[in-house]
Amino acid sequence: MTECIVVRHGQASFGSEDYDILSERGWQQSRWLGDYWRETGIRFDRILCGSLRRHRQTTEGICEGLQVAGRGGYEIVSQLDEFDFLDVVRLYRAHNPGCAPGPNASRADFYRFLKQGMLAWAAGEIMPAESWCSFERRIREVLGLICDSAKGSRTLVVSSGGAIAMMIRQILGSPPESVANLNMQIQNTATSRFFFSAQGISLHSFNHVPHLDRGERRGLITYS
Numbered sequence: 001m002t003e004c005i006v007v008r009h010g011q012a013s014f015g016s017e018d019y020d021i022l023s024e025r026g027w028q029q030s031r032w033l034g035d036y037w038r039e040t041g042i043r044f045d046r047i048l049c050g051s052l053r054r055h056r057q058t059t060e061g062i063c064e065g066l067q068v069a070g071r072g073g074y075e076i077v078s079q080l081d082e083f084d085f086l087d088v089v090r091l092y093r094a095h096n097p098g099c100a101p102g103p104n105a106s107r108a109d110f111y112r113f114l115k116q117g118m119l120a121w122a123a124g125e126i127m128p129a130e131s132w133c134s135f136e137r138r139i140r141e142v143l144g145l146i147c148d149s150a151k152g153s154r155t156l157v158v159s160s161g162g163a164i165a166m167m168i169r170q171i172l173g174s175p176p177e178s179v180a181n182l183n184m185q186i187q188n189t190a191t192s193r194f195f196f197s198a199q200g201i202s203l204h205s206f207n208h209v210p211h212l213d214r215g216e217r218r219g220l221i222t223y224s
Contacts, residue, residue: 002196004146005044006157006164007033009058011188014107014224022057025220029189029212030058034065036211046149047073049158050080058189059158079142082160083135084128085114091126092117107224115180118162122176132176139166147196161186168192171201187212188222 010026012019022030037043043066049059059074092113093100099116101109120126142163149155165182168174171194186192186207193204212221 002147002149002151003154004149004157004194004196005154006159006167006192006194007058007062008161008164008186008188008190009052009054009158010061011222011224012054020053022054022061025222026054026188027057027061029220029222030061031065032211032217033189033191034062034067036065037062038066043154044156045153046075046155047158048075048077048080048146048155050082050160050163051076051078052081052160055080055158055160059156062156062158077142077145079138079145080157080159080163083130083162085117085162087128087130088117088121088126089114091128092120095120095126111184111223115184118180118183119177122179135166136170139163140170143167143170143201146194147201149196164192167194168203168206171203184223186223188224 009022010029011023012026013021013023047059047063049055056076063073089110096116099113101113117126121128122132124132146155146157161183162179164186165179168182169176169178172178187209189211190207190209192206192208195202195204209221212218
């Protein structure tokens with residue numbers, strides 16, 4: 001069986017001028033994941049990541065923990081990038097101004113609003129630059145690219161919550177609403193494992209953080 005482990009990026013810089021940079025906690029989450037895999041003897045034949053900075057930084061942090069060459073040792077695949085959640089929020093706010101969170105709203109309020117925006121996007125009520133069909137298409141393309149890995153190999157993929165949720169929706173054949181629901185659950189540097197065979201793709205596990213689910217590290221589990 002060919003195996004793929006998909007990782008959501010480490011904690012980004014929510015609330016700052018540039019979200020697309022790992023926080024120090026995000027770097028630590030990434031290095032700890034690499035440490036965990038090195039200690040448990042997991043190695044990768046192929047490493048793919050999205051083109052966003054938080055994807056590349058997470059990949060480099062994991063490689064640092066694995067003690068393998070990081071920079072230049074992975075393939076950048078833009079189809080793994082996240083959808084433009086700020087565009088979705090902007091359009092949904094214009095569509096439903098009375099529901100929009102205020103300037104002092106909590107992170108939870110923002111993500112509830114984003115979920116509503118994603119549902120509106122899937123239903124065709126708002127039309128960001130990337131249509132829902134285009135998002136589905138590029139994730140289908142990247143699943144085909146991952147499936148093209150050598151038989152019996154193990155591939156590491158670093159991406160974002162929305163893209164990972166869309167992968168799972170397509171593998172399971174679940175309704176579009178599941179993308180929004182799954183997206184809100186995925187923890188930073190959480191791993192989901194897939195197996196590929198001639199019969200197709202199967203989901204083996206979802207949203208695990210074994211490198212964080214221990215002692216004092218549990219307090220460092222994040223979702224943004």
